[in-house]
Amino acid sequence: MDRSEKLRQRARELLEKKEVVMVIGFGPPSDSGISPVLFATTPEEAENLTASTSCAQNLANYLLKVRDRGRVAVVARGCDARSITVLLQENQLKRENLHILGIGCEGVIENGRKSTACAVCRHPNPTIYDELIGEPVPAPEPDPEILKADQEFEQLSPDERWERLSAELDRCIRCYACRQVCPNCYCPVCFVDASMPQLLGRTHNLSDNMVYHIIRALHMAGRCVECGACHRACPVGIDLMRFNRRVAKTVRERFGCDAGTDLNQAPALTGFKPDDPQEFIQ
Amino acid sequence: MKPRIITRKQLSELLDRLAQEVCLYAPVRDRTGTSWAKISRADEVCLEAVNTVEPAKGFVFPRCEVLLRFDPQGNPVEPEPPPEQVVFGIRPCDARGIAFLVKFYTQEGRTDPYVKARRQKTTLIGVACSRTAPTCFCLGVGGSPQGSEGLDLLLVDLGDELLAEPVTDKGEKLVADLPAAGEKHLTAAAEQKKKVEAEISLRIDTGRLRELLPGLYESGVWQALALTCVNCGACTFLCPTCHCFDVTDETIRGRTVRCRVWDSCQFTLYSRHASGHNPRLDPASRYRNRIMDKFYYTVEQAGMVSCVGCGRCIISCPAGIDIRQTVRKVQDAK
Ligand code: SF4
Ligand code: SF4
Ligand code: SF4
Ligand code: SF4
Numbered sequence: 001m002d003r004s005e006k007l008r009q010r011a012r013e014l015l016e017k018k019e020v021v022m023v024i025g026f027g028p029p030s031d032s033g034i035s036p037v038l039f040a041t042t043p044e045e046a047e048n049l050t051a052s053t054s055c056a057q058n059l060a061n062y063l064l065k066v067r068d069r070g071r072v073a074v075v076a077r078g079c080d081a082r083s084i085t086v087l088l089q090e091n092q093l094k095r096e097n098l099h100i101l102g103i104g105c106e107g108v109i110e111n112g113r114k115s116t117a118c119a120v121c122r123h124p125n126p127t128i129y130d131e132l133i134g135e136p137v138p139a140p141e142p143d144p145e146i147l148k149a150d151q152e153f154e155q156l157s158p159d160e161r162w163e164r165l166s167a168e169l170d171r172c173i174r175c176y177a178c179r180q181v182c183p184n185c186y187c188p189v190c191f192v193d194a195s196m197p198q199l200l201g202r203t204h205n206l207s208d209n210m211v212y213h214i215i216r217a218l219h220m221a222g223r224c225v226e227c228g229a230c231h232r233a234c235p236v237g238i239d240l241m242r243f244n245r246r247v248a249k250t251v252r253e254r255f256g257c258d259a260g261t262d263l264n265q266a267p268a269l270t271g272f273k274p275d276d277p278q279e280f281i282q
Numbered sequence: 283m284k285p286r287i288i289t290r291k292q293l294s295e296l297l298d299r300l301a302q303e304v305c306l307y308a309p310v311r312d313r314t315g316t317s318w319a320k321i322s323r324a325d326e327v328c329l330e331a332v333n334t335v336e337p338a339k340g341f342v343f344p345r346c347e348v349l350l351r352f353d354p355q356g357n358p359v360e361p362e363p364p365p366e367q368v369v370f371g372i373r374p375c376d377a378r379g380i381a382f383l384v385k386f387y388t389q390e391g392r393t394d395p396y397v398k399a400r401r402q403k404t405t406l407i408g409v410a411c412s413r414t415a416p417t418c419f420c421l422g423v424g425g426s427p428q429g430s431e432g433l434d435l436l437l438v439d440l441g442d443e444l445l446a447e448p449v450t451d452k453g454e455k456l457v458a459d460l461p462a463a464g465e466k467h468l469t470a471a472a473e474q475k476k477k478v479e480a481e482i483s484l485r486i487d488t489g490r491l492r493e494l495l496p497g498l499y500e501s502g503v504w505q506a507l508a509l510t511c512v513n514c515g516a517c518t519f520l521c522p523t524c525h526c527f528d529v530t531d532e533t534i535r536g537r538t539v540r541c542r543v544w545d546s547c548q549f550t551l552y553s554r555h556a557s558g559h560n561p562r563l564d565p566a567s568r569y570r571n572r573i574m575d576k577f578y579y580t581v582e583q584a585g586m587v588s589c590v591g592c593g594r595c596i597i598s599c600p601a602g603i604d605i606r607q608t609v610r611k612v613q614d615a616k
Contacts, residue, residue: 032602036601037601056600057601065565177512180514196558201530204345237312
């Protein structure tokens with residue numbers, strides 16, 4: 001029995017036995033090549049569940065939408081599971097309301113290529129689950145081209161990095177798709193939407209684009225699970241993962257924290273340790 | 283106006299000349315596909331993709347339109363009038379999008395001077411589609427891969443030569459000196475039209491939608507449909523006909539400007555009243571608004587379905603939502 005079939009079978013059972021009110025997973029890909037999120041509430045609806053490389057979204061995002069509906073099952077790959085962990089740590093979800101159907105992930109294929117986040121994925125297997133569907137998968141060999149480009153970016157001077165950042169973010173059309181698809185961007189009122197008084201200008205000029213992205217990066221430090229959902233969602237193809245990876249790496253190096261991998265370790269910026277390195281505050 | 287024939291070489295010369303005289307925009311290749319850019323030579327043009335990532339609407343309805351500037355004393359100064367521009371390589375669906383925007387914004391009694399002025403200063407040269415994407419459905423909403431609505435000139439690629447069909451005087455002026463097209467050219471173009479149209483299988487019955495939608499306002503179908511949508515607004519920003527804006531005062535490079543910027547019905551801020559009350563706070567009501575607007579409100583207001591079938595919302599939706607499926611599900615809803 002292949003993974004998709006196993007997944008369907010378990011989803012059917014869970015719904016039949018009324019152990020959950022809904023199973024959240026993915027359906028077969030649409031014409032755009034992306035699998036829409038599927039909310040199965042009946043065993044029949046669960047027949048369309050698919051586990052494939054066309055599943056682009058981070059499903060943890062949808063748990064926030066249905067958290068008042070009772071116990072739900074969710075299909076979780078490495079990054080979905082890590083986001084769920086972050087949401088649990090931040091008291092956004094109740095563990096007893098979740099049934100996590102863990103599944104090893106082969107990455108998302110986008111326009112015929114492995115999505116940039118998936119090409120350097122470190123956690124293809126779920127870090128938290130109630131049952132594992134199929135076998136765990138090995139972590140992929142990281143794409144050397146991406147690693148090299150990351151390293152080059154890192155070695156630039158601060159001025160050069162700023163310039164790179166500016167050139168990239170100058171193209172942002174501030175549609176906020178990157179924010180909306182991110183499960184860990186869930187503030188009831190985002191600072192960019194604060195309008196009385198208005199905190200951020202609404203034209204697409206570079207300085208406002210920068211403020212948006214820098215504040216988002218800071219809000220995501222230690223919480224971003226590098227799923228790449230924002231990167232894939234960006235309609236103008238901004239290389240958001242280059243920056244996200246940089247932030248995540250800093251957090252790993254400085255705080256020894258890899259977001260969402262350990263339910264018992266608080267996200268870096270919400271905890272305090274007397275031995276935190278703080279050489280930048282002299 | 284008579285259809286003419288233009289060779290590839292003549293077309294290159296025409297574009298090179300236009301680039302010297304006015305602002306010439308065309309699709310150029312970029313990292314994500316093709317985007318609109320100002321070009322200075324014909325060979326920068328890339329017509330390989332079926333369509334550009336972003337629509338052409340910005341040429342008449344820019345993402346940020348400066349309405350007023352203020353001098354250091356705070357006195358308002360009228361902004362510069364828009365420059366003369368030529369847009370080359372626009373696809374028929376995008377051109378219909380512009381036709382819609384112009385229709386919507388220049389209605390009797392509520393004409394928008396900015397859109398009007400920009401359209402007057404713009405020449406739109408379309409290139410018919412010789413192939414389609416699986417997301418294309420222009421034919422289902424009253425368009426065609428060879429449609430000329432909204433254009434000044436339509437080119438149909440016939441290999442070494444292109445058929446040039448002027449639609450307006452502006453278009454006619456560009457090709458007036460060229461030889462008239464012969465019977466064989468017209469036949470070749472008609473055959474291509476038949477072939478390309480046959481590639482688009484999906485139809486949606488928009489007439490039925492106009493009748494159905496008002497009765498479905500309270501239907502539970504929206505809740506079900508909107509569950510997948512994350513209200514990101516990518517679909518509205520990339521849609522060639524989405525036309526909502528907000529007006530804001532900002533300081534840009536030390537100067538105060540009043541400008542209007544694109545807004546989206548998918549954003550919570552969009553519908554929030556000054557009182558703080560938000561009648562469309564529920565994500566499903568925002569999703570509903572987008573579909574009602576495309577297939578009902580604008581039909582009532584401007585006499586035209588405001589979906590031109592370009593498929594951009596399908597391509598750009600991070601959640602994999604397909605507007606054609608939405609329409610089908612709405613039609614099946616009770
Ligand atoms: S999705 Fe892309 S264009 Fe939209 S706000 Fe994010 S970075 Fe900017
Ligand atoms: S692009 Fe998709 S997810 Fe985003 S608002 Fe549009 S329909 Fe919803
Ligand atoms: S609704 Fe979608 S398919 Fe229709 S015109 Fe807008 S972007 Fe194109
Ligand atoms: S929708 Fe029609 S006109 Fe638009 S790009 Fe596709 S085939 Fe061409």
